[in-house]
Amino acid sequence: MSVTIGEAARASGVSAKMIRYYEETGLLGAAERTASGYRVYGEADLHALRFVRRARDLGFSMAEIADLLxxxxxxxxxxxxxxxxxxxxxxxxxxxxxELEAMARTLETLAERCCGDGRPDCPILDDLAGEG
Amino acid sequence: MSVTIGEAARASGVSAKMIRYYEETGLLGAAERTASGYRVYGEADLHALRFVRRARDLGFSMAEIADLLxxxxxxxxxxxxxxxxxxxxxxxxxxxxxELEAMARTLETLAERCCGDGRPDCPILDDLAGEG
DNA sequence: ACTTGACCTTCCCATCATGGGAAGCCCCAT
DNA sequence: ATGGGGCTTCCCATGATGGGAAGGTCAAGT
Known part of the structure; x- marks a missing residue:
């Protein structure tokens, strides 16, 4: 029923490093400990870890995830x-x-105009240098 | 002909902080100094600063910009x-x-199915929780 | 000449989410 | 009891940027 941090990491897809970090920053509550100090995770904890993992996959920041939790x-x-x-x-x-689209389009346009051979003339560098 | 770092920043659109950082990391050579230690920038330096600025605007990393320079x-x-x-x-x-598109589409789909009223039922949370 | 204010210098710290690694303790199987 | 793998904490690094403190410099106004 209860697992150590390594198994929790494997079961949730969140690295042990990050589990500790989430605890340290308060995103997740402090895990219970064994007598010798090992962190222990139950089903509810694993559920929360998977929730966080999924939210990260969707690009939410930790602050946003705190709200979602x-x-x-x-x-x-x-x-x-x-x-x-x-x-x-x-x-x-x-x-x-x-923003990324605008960058990509600009570069594609410049690259199209660059013949890309052994000669030094290059509209890409010209653009970066402000000539053109 | 030669300007101090503040004017170079204004003229190039690169903050003084970043100009010093570029120098420290070797992206740009060490600027000349006045007797009292002020950095001094000439036309060629300003040109290079604008080049870097433009490349950053196009999303190039500092390592890539080093190559471009x-x-x-x-x-x-x-x-x-x-x-x-x-x-x-x-x-x-x-x-x-x-990647961002995939995230956005997933969230839009989930949000469409969430009625967004005063009731607690929410397909977005259900998805994050792995139910659904 | 002196003050004032704007500018410069270096140095340290913070961000955001993540990983690397060291030193040392713990647990289980041989 | 020994070895190996897992756990603990602590420190450091990333990439590009900003904030701010403490102190030196310069030019303009009194």
Whole structure:
């Protein structure tokens, strides 16, 4: 029923290092300990670890995950709060995507105009140098 | 002709902090100094600073910029090398975009199914909790 | 000449999430 | 009892950036 940190890491996909870090920063409560000081994790703990892992996979920051965990644990929550958090994060993601897209398009355009052979002439460098 | 670090920062769009950092890490050579120790920048230095700034705006890492600077300074360079660097970076950008896109789409799908009212039921939390 | 304020210097610290590694203790199987 | 693997804490590093303190410098105004 109860496992040590290594097994918890394997079962949740969160590294032991990160489990300790989440505990240290208060994202997760302090784990119980054996007499000799080993951390011990039960089913509920593993569930929370998987929750955190999944949220990280979706790009949420630790601060956002703290909020999501609180909502998850609150049976009285309004789903509107969760949806608000999620959509705010989507806005964040979309903004970052737009920025990266703009960079990629600019570079693709420049690369198209660069013949890419043995000669030194290069519109990419010209652009970076502010000539062009 | 020669300016101090504050003016170089204003003229290049690179903060004084970052100019010192670039020098410390060897991305840029050590600036000349006045008798009293102030850094001094000439036209060529400002040009290089703007180059770095533009490359950062396009998402290149400092290591990549070091390579680009070397190519820029090498009159014997093959444009193929520059193009290769640029396209590798585009590949990087495209991969990151795909990752963010996947996250955004997943969250949008979940958010659509969340009615977002005062009730606690929430498919977003259900997904994070691994139920669903 | 002196003060004032803006500028420069170095040095240290923080971010955010993560990994590496050392020194030392613990537990189990041989 | 010994060996190996797992656990503990502690410190350090990443990448690119900003904040801020303590102290030196310079130019303009009194």
């Amino acid at each position: 609180a909502l998850w644990r609150d049976r009285e929550r309004a789903s509107a709060a969760v949806k608000g958090l999620a959509l705010a994060h989507v806005g964040d993601l979309r903004r970052r995507i737009r | 070397a190519l820029w300074r090498d009159r014997e360079r093959a444009s193929a090398a520059v193009k290769g660097l640029a396209l590798a970076h585009v590949g990087d950008l495209r991969r990151r975009i795909r």
